[in-house]
Structure formats: structure tokens, C-alpha cells
Amino acid sequence: MAKAIMIQGTMSNAxxxxxxxxLCRIFKQDGYKVAPFKSQNMALNSFITEEGMEMGRAQVxxxxxxxxKPSVLMNPILLKPTNDTGSQVIVNGEVxxxxxxxxxxxxxxxxxxxxxxxxxxxxxxxxxxxxxxxGSPAEINLKQEDIVNMGMAKLAKAPVLLVGDIDRGGVFAxxxxxxxxxxxxxxxxxxxMIINKFRGDKTILDxxxxxxxxxxxxxxxxxxxxxxxxxxxxxxxxxxxSGNQEVGVLDIAVIRxxxxxNFTDFNALEVIPGVSLRYVKNVNELKNPDMIILPGTKNTMxxxxxxxxxxxxxxxxxxxxxxxxxxxxxxxYQMLGxxxxxxxxxxxxxxxxxxxxxxxxxxxKESKTRTxxxxxxxxxxxxxxxxxxxxxxxxxxxxxxSTLSQGAESLTEITDMVKQxxxxxxxxxxxxxxxxxxxxxxxxxVAKKVVEGLGEQKGIDVSNMAGVNFAEFKETxxxxxxxGLRKHLDMKKIYEILEQGI
Numbered sequence: 001m002a003k004a005i006m007i008q009g010t011m012s013n014a015x016x017x018x019x020x021x022x023l024c025r026i027f028k029q030d031g032y033k034v035a036p037f038k039s040q041n042m043a044l045n046s047f048i049t050e051e052g053m054e055m056g057r058a059q060v061x062x063x064x065x066x067x068x069k070p071s072v073l074m075n076p077i078l079l080k081p082t083n084d085t086g087s088q089v090i091v092n093g094e095v096x097x098x099x100x101x102x103x104x105x106x107x108x109x110x111x112x113x114x115x116x117x118x119x120x121x122x123x124x125x126x127x128x129x130x131x132x133x134x135g136s137p138a139e140i141n142l143k144q145e146d147i148v149n150m151g152m153a154k155l156a157k158a159p160v161l162l163v164g165d166i167d168r169g170g171v172f173a174x175x176x177x178x179x180x181x182x183x184x185x186x187x188x189x190x191x192x193m194i195i196n197k198f199r200g201d202k203t204i205l206d207x208x209x210x211x212x213x214x215x216x217x218x219x220x221x222x223x224x225x226x227x228x229x230x231x232x233x234x235x236x237x238x239x240x241x242s243g244n245q246e247v248g249v250l251d252i253a254v255i256r257x258x259x260x261x262n263f264t265d266f267n268a269l270e271v272i273p274g275v276s277l278r279y280v281k282n283v284n285e286l287k288n289p290d291m292i293i294l295p296g297t298k299n300t301m302x303x304x305x306x307x308x309x310x311x312x313x314x315x316x317x318x319x320x321x322x323x324x325x326x327x328x329x330x331x332x333y334q335m336l337g338x339x340x341x342x343x344x345x346x347x348x349x350x351x352x353x354x355x356x357x358x359x360x361x362x363x364x365k366e367s368k369t370r371t372x373x374x375x376x377x378x379x380x381x382x383x384x385x386x387x388x389x390x391x392x393x394x395x396x397x398x399x400x401x402s403t404l405s406q407g408a409e410s411l412t413e414i415t416d417m418v419k420q421x422x423x424x425x426x427x428x429x430x431x432x433x434x435x436x437x438x439x440x441x442x443x444x445x446v447a448k449k450v451v452e453g454l455g456e457q458k459g460i461d462v463s464n465m466a467g468v469n470f471a472e473f474k475e476t477x478x479x480x481x482x483x484g485l486r487k488h489l490d491m492k493k494i495y496e497i498l499e500q501g502i
Contacts (some may be wrong), residue, residue, distance in 0.1 A: 200491025294332025
């Protein structure tokens with residue numbers, strides 16, 4: 001049976017996901033079969049496996065670091081917030097239903113058998129499982145029936161490494177306070193602490209580290225540096241949304257709708273030298289981009305109304321009229337049509353007018369499309385005519401169906417890899433394009449041809465801005481992460497903790 005170690009944090013965004021990925025890569029480099037695991041993840045960034053099942057992208061990233069195929073066994077429960085007080089609950093890759101926070105809190109104990117069934121299957125297949133917690137184990141109002149932090153550690157009999165974020169300040173109070181709020185048996189399960197995101201001279205920190213160890217009687221097993229890495233992060237507190245506001249040779253603006261999902265769709269464009277990819281949430285930030293992207297969203301109709309109320313819809317329509325490229329993905333694609341209807345109250349219910357940039361009508365339905373796809377751009381006109389004939393791959397996650405009217409052409413021809421059925425997807429009309437396919441830009445040739453089309457329209461030479469092989473690029477980032485952690489973590493001590501268990 002696999003040995004386990006668990007990464008918990010003093011707060012959200014302390015760096016649990018990245019440290020979990022880094023340990024997965026280190027253990028893999030050291031010759032072990034390793035898998036990530038997170039019993040319950042709350043995120044709008046999701047992924048579809050080869051079997052057509054939905055899971056959180058953070059565990060997909062960690063599986064990539066471990067060089068294994070992602071599986072829903074690694075994330076048996078996914079919560080996708082639909083509003084401030086409720087979420088769609090996905091269990092073992094399939095939608096269980098939508099619940100309020102209170103209802104889910106009362107229900108979640110019933111999911112423990114499903115969590116442990118998934119965990120035990122991983123135990124049988126791997127040497128090491130690196131478990132990630134969620135938020136903080138010291139949320140005393142949530143400790144009852146916990147299934148993701150100390151509750152999970154107990155179920156898996158996993159020793160815990162507690163991570164504090166020094167970048168946001170108060171790291172010693174974070175760590176000591178968290179330990180103090182744990183029960184005595186839980187305190188004994190914390191076998192090491194990690195101070196994360198450190199910048200500067202570590203010798204200045206040493207006296208504090210010594211005091212921290214004295215107060216908690218728990219060793220600090222590393223002070224990890226703040227690392228500039230291009231790997232996927234959680235969607236709730238990502239720094240991508242606030243960074244990179246400088247305009248590059250080619251400027252791409254992603255509209256940051258309130259319920260944005262799967263912003264990882266644009267990472268492949270973001271890493272191309274000379275391309276600026278900015279997330280904008282008001283008209284002042286929009287400026288004059290070469291391409292505007294409307295991303296996926298968990299609430300298409302409400303986010304479209306948000307665009308309408310804050311003036312961004314009018315600004316996008318103006319840019320479209322000026323000939324700028326507008327590209328919608330999933331929910332953003334649905335917004336580009338003429339109408340959005342919700343007769344079954346999948347979202348807000350009723351019918352609203354779309355942006356009218358594509359002759360298309362969307363109807364929301366209870367059934368959810370979940371599949372992986374492969375295909376090509378058979379015929380493309382306009383600025384992105386450069387995509388014609390290019391191969392693509394990705395995945396679909398949506399609860400609506402869109403029907404094209406006269407004047408729109410399908411953008412892609414794809415094969416549903418789960419059902420092994422071919423179909424047409426997406427649409428284009430003049431300089432407006434849309435698709436249901438997440439990850440549509442990930443293949444090097446797709447990103448490269450988008451850049452070529454934008455450069456041609458702008459009249460500039462983009463020959464030195466070739467696309468990046470995103471899969472190979474991510475590999476270099478995981479190796480860079482592992483190398484950085486090996487230098488700053490006491491891996492000998494971490495292996496001892498792993499061997500000793502609890």
C-alpha cells in the first residue's frame with residue numbers, strides 16, 4: 001500500500017497546490033510511482049478526463065508533475081460555485097446536483113465512502129500519495145465532519161506538513177495560531193512546517209524560525225523561495241488577474257467576468273514572447289487590444305448582464321465594429337449569440353438578449369456535455385484565416401446547446417473522443433469567432449496561427465514570435481519547481497516523515 005504525506009496550509013493561497021506538485025515531481029524523479037489527491041476541491045477551473053469525467057485542474061496539474069494521466073480518483077469531490085451561497089456538486093466526475101452551502105455541509109459526511117473508495121484505489125496503484133488540504137485546518141466553524149484537512153489526514157493516516165505564506169505577512173502568527181487551534185491529536189499529526197514564498201536573506205529569518213520551532217515543538221523542514229513559474233494555479237486567488245497590465249507587440253484582453261472559469265485556456269498565448277495577455281474588468285482597463293476574449297463562466301446569463309451594466313458589452317461591440325478580433329470560449333461563446341434561453345432554470349431562468357455578434361441561439365439544458373475532443377479548423381475566414389487546416393484538441397464542459405442561423409459558419413470540425421462521434425462546433429462571422437472547446441489554443445500551431453493572423457492584420461512581422469510547445473514548456477516549469485524545492489526543503493527529513501507516518 002502507498003505511503004502518504006499531506007500538505008495543509010494556514011490559509012487559502014499559501015502555496016499548497018504548487019508544493020504538492022513540486023513534491024510529486026521530486027518523488028517521480030527519485031524513482032517512485034506518485035499520485036496527487038485532494039478529497040474536495042472548490043474551483044471553477046475544471047478538466048475532462050479521457051473517460052469524460054470532470055475534475056479540478058489543480059489535480060490535473062499535479063498529475064502532470066507526477067507524469068501520470070489525470071483521474072477523477074485524484075479529486076473525487078469538486079464544488080463549482082454557482083453563486084455566493086451555493087455550488088454544483090460533482091462526485092466521481094459526474095454532477096450530483098446543486099446545493100446551498102448549508103445543505104452541503106450537512107450532507108458531505110455521506111460522501112466519505114466515495115472519498116475513501118477513490119483513495120484506496122490510488123493506494124493500490126502507487127508508492128506515494130501526496131494529499132492536498134483546502135483552506136486552513138483551523139477553520140473551527142468547519143471542523144465538524146471535516147473531510148478535506150485533518151479529517152482526511154486521519155482517514156489516510158497521513159503525516160502533515162503545514163505551510164505558511166510569508167509573502168502576505170504574519171507567517172509566524174499563521175503557523176503558531178493554526179497549531180494552537182488544532183486538537184491535541186491533530187497537533188501530533190503535524191510533523192513539519194514550511195515557510196513559503198520567501199524573498200530575501202534567509203539568515204535574517206533564522207531567529208524567528210528557531211523561536212517558531214521552540215513554541216510549537218515542530219521542526220521547520222524548509223523555507224521555500226518565491227518562484228516565478230508558469231504553471232496552472234487555483235482560480236480563487238490567482239495573481240494572473242492583477243499582473244501583466246503592460247501592452248506588448250500584440251495585445252490580448254480577456255474579459256474578467258465575475259464567475260470566470262477555465263482561464264487556463266489562455267496560458268499558451270500568455271507565454272509567447274511579445275504577446276501581452278491582460279485580464280480586464282472595466283472599460284478603462286480595456287484600452288485598444290488586438291483581440292478580445294470572452295472566457296468561460298459558470299453563470300453565462302448573469303455575467304452577460306454584468307457586462308451590460310458596467311459598460312464592457314458596449315465597449316466590446318464598439319471594438320468589434322472597428323474590426324478587432326472577438327473570440328468567445330464556452331460561456332463567452334454563448335454570450336456572442338442573439339438569444340440565451342433557460343426554460344429549465346439551469347441558471348437564472350427566462351430568456352435574455354445576447355450580444356448579437358454571431359447569428360446563433362443558445363438554450364440551456366439540465367444535461368451536461370462532458371467530453372474530450374480532437375479536430376481541425378476546416379474553413380476559416382477573416383483575420384484568423386491563418387487557422388484554416390490547423391489541428392486542435394481540448395475538452396467540452398457546458399450545459400447549453402447552440403444553434404447557428406443563416407450568416408454563421410461552423411468554426412471547427414471535431415470528434416467526441418468519448419462517444420467517437422464527429423460533429424461541427426463553434427461559429428465565426430466576419431471578425432467574431434467562438435467555440436465550446438476549452439484548451440483550444442494549447443496546441444503550438446493554434447497559438448502560432450492566431451499570432452500570425454493578428455500580426456498580419458496589424459501589419460507587423462511576427463516571425464520571431466513563434467508559438468511555444470506548451471506541453472514541453474510545462475515540463476521545464478515542473479523541473480524548475482522541483483529543483484528550487486530540493487535546494488530549500490530538507491528532503492531527507494521529509495522522507496523520514498513519510499516513512500514514519502503518524
